[in-house]
Amino acid sequence: MRWLSPFTTLPRDSRDTLFLLAVIAWVVLPQVGNLPLWCAGLAAGVLLWRGWLAWRSRPLPSRWWLLALLAVTLAATWATHKTLLGRDAGVTLIVLLLALKTLELRARRDAFVVFFLGFFTMLSNFFFSQSLLTAAAMLIALLGLLTALVNAHMPVENKAPLREAARIAGGMALLGAPIMAVLFVLFPRMAPLWGVPSDAMAGRSGLSSQMEVGTMASLALDDGIAMRVRFDGRPPAQTELYFRGPVLSLYDGRVWRPQYSDFARRADGDLQVSGPAVNYQVTLEPNNRPWLLTLDATPLPPTLPGNLGAVMTPDLQWLASRPISDLTRYQVQSYPQFRYGPQRPNLSLQTFVDLPPGFNPRTLQLAAEIRRAQPGANTAALVHTVLQRLRSGGYTYTLDPGVYGRDTADEFWFDRKEGFCEHIASSFVILMRALDIPARIVTGYQGGELNGVDGFWMVRQSDAHAWAEVWQADRGWTRVDPTGAVSPGRVGSFTRLQAPRGIVGNTLATVSPDVAKRLRAAWDAMNNGWNQWVLNYSQGKQLDLLKNLGFSSPEWEDLGKVLAAIVVLASLGGAAWAQWERRQHDPWLRLLQAARRKLQQAGLAVPDNAPPRQMAALAQDHPAIHDWLLQLEAQRYAPHTPHSLATLRRGFKRLVWPH
Template sequence: MLQRLTHLPREARDTLFLLAVIAWVILPQVERLPLWCSAMAAVVLLWRGHIAVQGQSLPARWWLLGLLALASAATWWSYKTLLGRDAGVTLIVVLLTLKTLEMRARRDAFVIFFLGFFTMLSNFFFSQSLLTAAAMLVALLGLLTALVNAHMPVGRPPLLQAAKTAGWMALLGAPIMTVLFMLFPRIAPLWGLPGDAMSGRSGLSGQMQVGSIASLALDDSIAMRIRFDGQPPTQTDLYFRGPVLSSFDGREWRALRSSFPARYQLGADLQVQGSPVNYQVTLAANNRPWLIVLDATPTKPEIAGYTPTMGPDLQWLTDQPMSDLVRYRATSYPQFRHGPTRLAVGLQDYVDLPSGFNPRTLQLAAEMRRSPELANAQTPQLVDAVMQRLRTGGYTYTLEPGVYGTHTADEFWFDRKAGFCEHIASSFVLLMRALDVPARVVTGYQGGQVNNVDGFWTVRQSDAHAWAEVWVAGQGWVRVDPTSAVSPGRTGTVVRLLPPQNVFTQALNTVSPGFAINLRAIWEATNNRWNQWVLNYSQSKQMDLLRNLGFDAPSWEDLSYVLIALVVLASSVGALWTLWERYHQDPWLRLLHRAQTQMRKAGWTVAPQDTPRQLASTLQTHASADPRSAAAAAWLLRLEAWRYAPQAPATLAALRRECRQLPWPIRLP
């Protein structure tokens, strides 16, 4: 089989190479394309490869029209539209593969090349990771190789020769692309194409069902990276605030929708103290409008292209969902107080409980209130009593507590006694409300791990966490993490509940656990550099570059001037290079070319390949009628002698002067 492939005609060989490149371009899209689209693409490419190997004729046009109609109907069925990012990418993949079935001439191949370039770029609509960029660089070189190969003359030039030419083309174009990337004005981060509104992203949600955050613990992807300017806070202070959930309908927690008039609703009333913590966050795209910041952040985070605002629950929101990787700076104070210090009407929203749910939890609260030691207890004593129950009641922290039913708090407190952080936080808040203590659930991330390669703190989706806040008279809202009573290692160290590992990871950890950890740290640090310097090369960095070039107050006009100046400079360098190359070209050939030009102007018929002796012979036929012909012929023979005689009768400089002074004879009729 291999021998047969090596002896295929050039057309079949080139077709198979192009099909392999197309398959590589489409491969990263497979997990996002509908199953039918991936299957159709694979079948069409295999079909076209079979046609090339067997030398069969291409299918009739009605086949293509039928497949296109079928693909269009399937796209509509999958997305209920033919427009938008997902539907558009699906159609372009279908068109690219179907076009290979009508590749009869070089013109058809060129259409496929440029469809391939567009499909290659569409990969960046979904992911701009370093791995995706590396895969698309290989695809780019493959398409360039196929394009160069299509321009080569007939015969069987090796693909390696075309690949070398394509590599040099890409290498020569790299400086131009780098300059355009750094200086071309931009109004958003790279590939700032808004994601489709319905495309879900992994991460925190605006509502919480008991068990939903546990699913995030199975996601080991990176939620954000943080670089602290100085000493980072302790592990127990690393609470990154996300959505605050205060309304419970018996099954799901949601953000508060108060029924009180605005004048009775609670404000933030934030008061900070102690030393600030300055840091920079690189937040992964989540298609959500909230900024994840360290508790608590009184000042507006610095983020380009968005307008953040802080709500009364200290959560920072932006004016639009963040569908791209974003970077921002923030200043937080781990020591803070917020909320009203005295009883207020709005606190009633935080003690409301839905009727008909968790009757045993309500009974437990009543029994606690009737006990002598808690009959007149204040909120701190009630919190301590509940936390003590969590410590000593046999409760466990687990990712697999089983499926909870209707009365989630009852099941946690009395039946299962096992749960993830949201099981514990939700049950704690419901019990506190049953004790007539205002309480609410806060979601976000807790902890993280420093990458020793680049010094960035990495916070993963598996670090998603839920904790509680209770209202204490004279203090306002106070953070209480009931999970720390069940599993102190969850918030005090970097201990996490890890999802099951795959076979490769288990084998690598068995051989060398340290090597696996170091390899992962190096990869994540490299990917972080890609995110910092490429994906987040924003307007501010462009302006910083101009400041480094000496501009005091850079603007878009200055950026345009620098770009134009570099274009002019590059053009001038190219022109000078051309002149230098012409000057250092073989001076004898240039002098012969000048003689040929003069003879053509004089009316002589001269071929480009004529030698000086042939030109002299042509002139000598008219030497008897025109003495100038004899002089010109003698000059041409001296030119030939300078090149080939052991001892030239004249120098090249002298021959050049004679050429300028020589009266070239006009051809007589």
């Protein structure tokens, strides 16, 4: 290729250095979004500087430059992270140390240090993402680093080693793949030694523990996967897929907060379920929150992996014993038909009618007017009246309602008449409380999208939703979704929220929406398979595998025993195969074996393990055979013998063997 001609004319050392710098850039590139801006810029500048020095065959900078850059690196890392320890600070340092080490790449020893840092930096990518895309990128990085490592061992006089080095590196990776597969399946996963470290303060997109009007619109624009759900049998209707998250009951005029925040408090025991159960499996993405998203209502704890426990709060929310920082899969049994909460009025319901004084005076006036217009109306009739106002009052559903002021409910009901689900749910609950009806807000996810490729329902962050629950006598808490009255398509399968697409996504959607949808479904199915079979491969699955192998009550020590047995058997098998292959395929040994058979057929007592010199001594009465056997010995053991195997093979055919 013409564009490669300047590269091919460079000296071997410069070409090798540029290739290694390209591999390092590929290793660091996925980290750019997780690094401080100054770190990414400094690393890129150092790599470009080192590449220019290699291209121009310029001398490397002095050690004073390196010490100065190292001091800047340490100071900037401390100023950014306030520490030199931990995941974020550690990754920042390792990336910059890798880049700085290339500035003293003078000898093979320095190259080996760069290779070591490169492999470590490659692994650090999984600290932030374990997605299929990250794994594919790191596989390419692994092959690149192996190619550079093999290339560093090749003779300097070899002018074009990269292709050959890549072939050898690819073979090494293929030979190592079965070993890695066995280690992945059987290496004991013992917490906390096994797993990807995660910092407690690292935030992830998801629902919040409180709701301030206007904060959930940005979440709706996130198209990332929140969880995947697979139902056993026929799933509920999409309009019934309400996955329960934090329940918000306390209101100070601006912010809604949950009433229960501790794990020790359990539900009061007045949950009654009926009808058929819905069994399903949830694969929850990490969110650093303890929330276990389930359908209403779930009386029994979800079946969680390992020693993870769960407890239900008095408002039917399930909480894990620790934040979900890793991909977590659990089984759930829910009952769509249920009754929950006190059946008659009591003092505990007072919390759910409290409103802060001095807020939303026009909403309070509206509640008084509704009461005067419907004296003696029960809760169901008042809820119907408010929902009818939402349907016919010109209210609209929008992701961009603007910034609300102090009296959010007044602005929604009388001024703006538009909002996102949080505006609608908050204004509805405030009006219910003004009508002296106990009400609260429930946040979570509503709906989802069925992936026809693998049969999983994908619930995205854009499916985040807020709805209401009102209390009715003889029925308890009842779900009411006022957003459905404003925009029926938001609840169900008609109109799902769409996050902004990239250039490729917009192009595909414009050219062929069906192709874009199928490609997206296939990609989501591949990611789900990666999550189910790789990221979610836990110690429980390992022990299940041992049960299938015949272990009655396996423990993690049994995994070590099975792994050790496989290693021993594989080693013995490899040694036996290597010995057999050497005897079968070594042309020198085959030629020696042919000569041995000829002498044995002539009646000479030639041992099966006799070397050429011993055989020559037995055949000294036949000078031609004697000399040929010594030449055969020299071909294998002499450093500069003129005899090739082809010449000896032709000579073997011309020999006259005794009978």
